[in-house]
Amino acid sequence: MTVIGVDVGGTKIAAGRLADDFAIERTVVIPTPHGGISILESIAGLVADLQSDAAQPVTAVGVGLPATIDSETGLVAHSVHTGMGDFNAAGPLRDLIGLPVHLDNDANLAMLAEHRLGAARGxxxxxxxxxxxxxxxxxxxxxxxxxxxxxxxxxxxxxxxxxxxxxxxxxxxxxxxxxxxxxxxxxxxxxxxxxxxxxxxxxxxxxxxxxxxxxxxxxxxxxxxxxxxxxxxxxxxxxxxxxxxxxxxxxxxxxxxxxxxxxxxxxxxxxxxxxxxxxxxxxxxxxxxxxASFGPEAGMVGAGILAADAT
Ligand SMILES: [Zn+2]
The missing domain is CATH 3.30.420.40 (ATPase, nucleotide binding domain)
Known part of the structure; x- marks a missing residue:
């Protein structure tokens, strides 16, 4: 299964295509644009880029955000650093990308990567x-x-x-x-x-x-x-x-x-x-x-694991 993990930070968005074992096949990085819609469009562009030369079809996308996501409404609810808040990201992203999209807080995803593959394994x-x-x-x-x-x-x-x-x-x-x-x-x-x-x-x-x-x-x-x-x-x-x-x-x-x-x-x-x-x-x-075992790629790898687990 090939998945894409996206890590949205305050200054840059990093997206990676991950193989079955979550090894990173290719990464693309761009500066974070201003505004929720611009961020969603940029994520869709990165995903399309990573899909373009994938050996196998990409099945799902995981996205880490520096924000909390309300589990009842699915809205990106609150972000201490970016001012992101109260907007629906998952639905519009699914429409833009045409694949299942799963969202989580970036540090939760870094923890997921450490637990599955890194220093917290076992x-x-x-x-x-x-x-x-x-x-x-x-x-x-x-x-x-x-x-x-x-x-x-x-x-x-x-x-x-x-x-x-x-x-x-x-x-x-x-x-x-x-x-x-x-x-x-x-x-x-x-x-x-x-x-x-x-x-x-x-x-x-x-x-x-x-x-x-x-x-x-x-x-x-x-x-x-x-x-x-x-x-x-x-x-x-x-x-x-x-x-x-x-x-x-x-x-x-x-x-x-x-x-x-x-x-x-x-x-x-x-x-x-x-x-x-x-x-x-x-x-x-x-x-x-x-x-921690992972460096800056922690959120991206965790996002990929989130996407694979949900598929
Ligand atoms: Zn505080």
Whole structure:
């Protein structure tokens, strides 16, 4: 069976044609256009492109969105970062593409990919945090993705870790959410705050050259800069506090960290693990904290699995 998985992000849409074993045969990527209808038309164009040279007919399409999908209405309901909301995507996409189309939240699909093929394979209960611009969450309970009562669940990035912390991003009315403390956006803020207080430091000089972001700051940490390492470690400790609460709640077999910020590896995971292990209740400290297997292709592969499972 050949399926297509599509991952719609805030800046780009990536679509891949996947073989029987979910190996990626070909990928196409375009910038995300503005507006729901333009996004749907772009997805249809990518699918047509990937169908054009497929050796076998494509049977279904899966689409991951940075939004929650209401399981009763089927509407794309709420998105913290893109402003996407209250529109019917599945029906119009089916009409545009002429194939079955299945939608899910992007982090749920990344969790699905990890559970079926990656680091959470064989685990009955697992958690995934995708740490990027924001923080997405995925939960597997008893071998099934848990989406909450109406499909809006598993937004683990919006668990409060600091009750009076900074206001959250985008459309989240919360304060001190995990993603306000240790997402890529939070790291950029923290690197810049350090730079302004310490203009003569390497971080400060990077800021003066206007090229300080979470990515360049992480590069500095990986190159061994002690200040940058501490900024990343501070974010990791917040992550660990959140993970301790999540482990107390779910008692998972494994906790995975994915997303672009996970490129920091043990610079982030080490301090997170220390705090998680110190604070979780003793029986729930058993879950290893590990990197996700999939990189940026996680959502695309998960979307393909969703489509294949539903066919
Ligand atoms: Zn939030």
């Amino acid at each position: 685990m009955r209960t697992a958690l995934l945090l995708t740490v990027g611009t924001g923080i997405g969450g995925g939960i597997v309970i008893n071998d099934a993705i848990f989406r909450g009562g109406r499909g809006h669940g598993a937004e683990l990035g919006h668990v409060t870790v600091e009750a009076d912390g900074p206001p959250c991003q985008g459309n989240c009315p919360g304060r001190g959410c995990l993603e306000t403390m240790c997402s890529g956006t939070a790291l950029t803020r923290d690197f810049r705050a350090f730079a302004e207080a310490n203009p003569d430091s390497p971080i400060g000089r990077l800021h003066a050259s206007s090229s300080l972001t979470s990515i360049t700051g992480l590069d500095l940490a990986q190159a061994g800069d002690a200040d940058a390492i501490e900024v990343v470690a501070a974010a990791g400790r917040w992550l660990g506090a959140g993970i301790a609460s999540l482990c107390n709640t779910f008692d998972p077999d494994i906790v995975l960290i994915g997303g672009g910020v996970s490129d920091a590896g043990e610079l982030l995971l080490g301090p997170a693990r220390d705090v998680y292990q110190a604070r979780a209740l003793p029986p729930t400290r058993r879950a290893p904290l590990a990197l």
